[in-house]
Amino acid sequence: xxxxxxxxxxxxxxxxxxxxxxxxxxxxxxxxxxxxxxxxxxxxxxxxxxxxxxxxxxxxxxxxxxxxxxxxxxxxxxxxxxxxxxxxxxxxxxxxxxxxxxxxxxxxxxxxxxxxxxxxxxxxxxxxxxxxxxxxxxxxxxxxxxxxxxxxxxxxxxxxxxxxxx
Amino acid sequence: xxxxxxxxxxxxxxxxxxxxxxxxxxxxxxxxxxxxxxxxxxxxxxxxxxxxxxxxxxxxxxxxxxxxxxxxxxxxxxxxxxxxxxxxxxxxxxxxxxxxxxxxxxxxxxxxxxxxxxxxxxxxxxxxxxxxxxxxxxxxxxxxxxxxxxxxxxxxxxxxxxxxxxxxxxxxxxxxxxxxxxxxxxxxxxxxxxxxxxxxxxxxxxxxxxxxxxxxxxxxxxxxxxxxxxxxxxxxxxxxxxxxxxxxxxxxxxxxxxxxxxxxxxxxxxxxxxxxxxxxxxxxxxxxxxxxxxxxxxxxxxxxxxxxxxxxxxxxxxxxxxxxxxxxxxxxxxxxxxxxxxxxxxxxxxxxxxxxxxxxxxxxxxxxxxxxxxxxxxxxxxxxxxx
Numbered sequence: 001x002x003x004x005x006x007x008x009x010x011x012x013x014x015x016x017x018x019x020x021x022x023x024x025x026x027x028x029x030x031x032x033x034x035x036x037x038x039x040x041x042x043x044x045x046x047x048x049x050x051x052x053x054x055x056x057x058x059x060x061x062x063x064x065x066x067x068x069x070x071x072x073x074x075x076x077x078x079x080x081x082x083x084x085x086x087x088x089x090x091x092x093x094x095x096x097x098x099x100x101x102x103x104x105x106x107x108x109x110x111x112x113x114x115x116x117x118x119x120x121x122x123x124x125x126x127x128x129x130x131x132x133x134x135x136x137x138x139x140x141x142x143x144x145x146x147x148x149x150x151x152x153x154x155x156x157x158x159x160x161x162x163x164x165x166x
Numbered sequence: 167x168x169x170x171x172x173x174x175x176x177x178x179x180x181x182x183x184x185x186x187x188x189x190x191x192x193x194x195x196x197x198x199x200x201x202x203x204x205x206x207x208x209x210x211x212x213x214x215x216x217x218x219x220x221x222x223x224x225x226x227x228x229x230x231x232x233x234x235x236x237x238x239x240x241x242x243x244x245x246x247x248x249x250x251x252x253x254x255x256x257x258x259x260x261x262x263x264x265x266x267x268x269x270x271x272x273x274x275x276x277x278x279x280x281x282x283x284x285x286x287x288x289x290x291x292x293x294x295x296x297x298x299x300x301x302x303x304x305x306x307x308x309x310x311x312x313x314x315x316x317x318x319x320x321x322x323x324x325x326x327x328x329x330x331x332x333x334x335x336x337x338x339x340x341x342x343x344x345x346x347x348x349x350x351x352x353x354x355x356x357x358x359x360x361x362x363x364x365x366x367x368x369x370x371x372x373x374x375x376x377x378x379x380x381x382x383x384x385x386x387x388x389x390x391x392x393x394x395x396x397x398x399x400x401x402x403x404x405x406x407x408x409x410x411x412x413x414x415x416x417x418x419x420x421x422x423x424x425x426x427x428x429x430x431x432x433x434x435x436x437x438x439x440x441x442x443x444x445x446x447x448x449x450x451x452x453x454x455x456x457x458x459x460x461x462x463x464x465x466x467x468x469x470x471x472x473x474x475x476x477x478x479x480x481x482x483x484x485x486x487x488x489x490x491x492x493x494x495x496x497x498x499x500x501x502x503x504x505x506x507x508x509x510x511x512x513x514x515x516x517x518x519x520x521x522x523x524x525x526x527x528x529x530x531x532x533x534x535x536x537x538x539x540x541x542x543x544x545x546x547x548x549x550x551x552x553x
Binding site: 161 | 183201464
């Protein structure tokens with residue numbers, strides 16, 4: 001684990017929400033030069049602090065079908081096969097978006113994205129449940145997304161302030 | 167019929183901003199950089215606390231000076247941030263915005279004919295409030311070469327036998343200037359020697375970009391001759407909640423409370439409950455907003471440099487105050503032309519006093535995208551002037 005310097009914190013704060021910002025602009029916002037910013041970013045990529053630059057897509061606004069589900073998974077770890085080993089098996093499936101080991105009533109939370117409910121069901125019944133250590137699953141389909149990765153999915157807000165104020 | 171109006175009111179000049187507002191609001195698709203309030207929404211936990219207080223039916227008056235819980239949190243905050251000690255009971259008054267505090271502080275302290283020193287450019291209400299209190303405003307024209315700071319000599323030059331109060335507006339609207347400790351020390355020395363009281367408007371105290379804000383009340387001997395004014399509008403993006411406060415020695419605060427009691431009763435109850443959450447849990451929100459403002463500030467400074475528009479680097483509030491005198495127009499002409507040709511609204515410096523001539527106030531309480539678009543238009547505007 002690496003403690004973040006103030007400039008790293010500030011860089012991450014910006015690119016977390018705007019991965020497309022160019023170096024020159026980022027350097028201006030940080031009050032430093034491009035080389036410093038480029039080096040910090042390169043280092044953070046190497047250190048796996050920055051793990052990728054994704055685009056956030058609201059598929060609901062397109063005609064593309066996309067079904068998301070959150071699946072509670074209960075497992076029975078075997079001797080010599082801990083939770084990590086089981087997670088390895090689950091995480092490698094294409095359909096799986098995220099896997100978390102969690103505390104509480106069940107062991108793993110698996111996030112799945114597929115084209116249809118049928119495809120999700122198929123994945124659960126044919127691939128997930130058939131893993132030897134998996135003892136049970138409960139699938140929750142997502143009906144609507146309100147907020148994803150800290151971003152509220154809604155129309156842009158208009159500025160309702162008065163145009164000129166003291 | 168007799169003239170129904172008082173001479174004092176008739177003599178008061180309307181705000182210079184008003185006129186400009188009327189022009190801008192007629193114009194469709196204008197980009198405004200003229201706003202003096204944050205673009206952020208009030209952080210949700212603060213709004214939520216306000217909603218909760220309404221649900222609980224807390225819709226009654228609070229005591230005149232404000233909710234005890236809020237006053238205690240205000241005192242905790244001032245101790246935590248500025249090492250200032252005030253008694254919540256008797257030395258703290260919750261007001262309807264910093265504006266009310268300015269008004270009643272002046273009314274509580276000024277006798278007819280007393281002189282009140284007002285450094286300008288500065289917020290539009292100091293001067294009329296002095297007039298309404300039957301005081302005599304004495305303006306100090308701050309200078310660009312001093313980065314719009316108030317110097318000891320300027321203050322000394324403005325003092326007469328009748329001087330009673332100095333209004334100290336830092337971090338400053340519209341210039342963005344701050345007043346560092348060494349300046350405050352000098353000013354404190356003068357105030358003590360000449361027996362002058364200070365009304366210190368520190369509403370932008372959380373928005374400084376060069377070390378923490380220092381209050382004049384922290385200077386030795388100044389606590390008991392200073393009314394410190396602050397509020398929630400700028401730091402917590404709570405302008406519409408109308409909530410501020412004044413802290414100071416008991417003999418002044420108690421008289422201010424008397425005026426407040428008769429004129430206002432108490433500050434809005436919902437806002438007071440919400441503000442408790444702001445002070446208890448809002449530090450991280452303030453930090454986040456400050457970081458955003460600072461990035462925009464750097465962006466603007468870099469653009470001005472590219473465009474070769476002289477602008478001293480401001481370290482406070484959310485304004486920059488570029489010098490536009492080289493274009494051979496008054497501030498008013500510059501702002502009007504910019505609005506007419508490029509549809510960008512900035513506020514002429516003269517709205518904040520005669521010494522604002524040659525400058526315009528640009529607010530960066532806007533998203534970076536907005537600022538980029540607006541600065542692009544300003545660049546285009548300037549290129550047409552230089553041809």
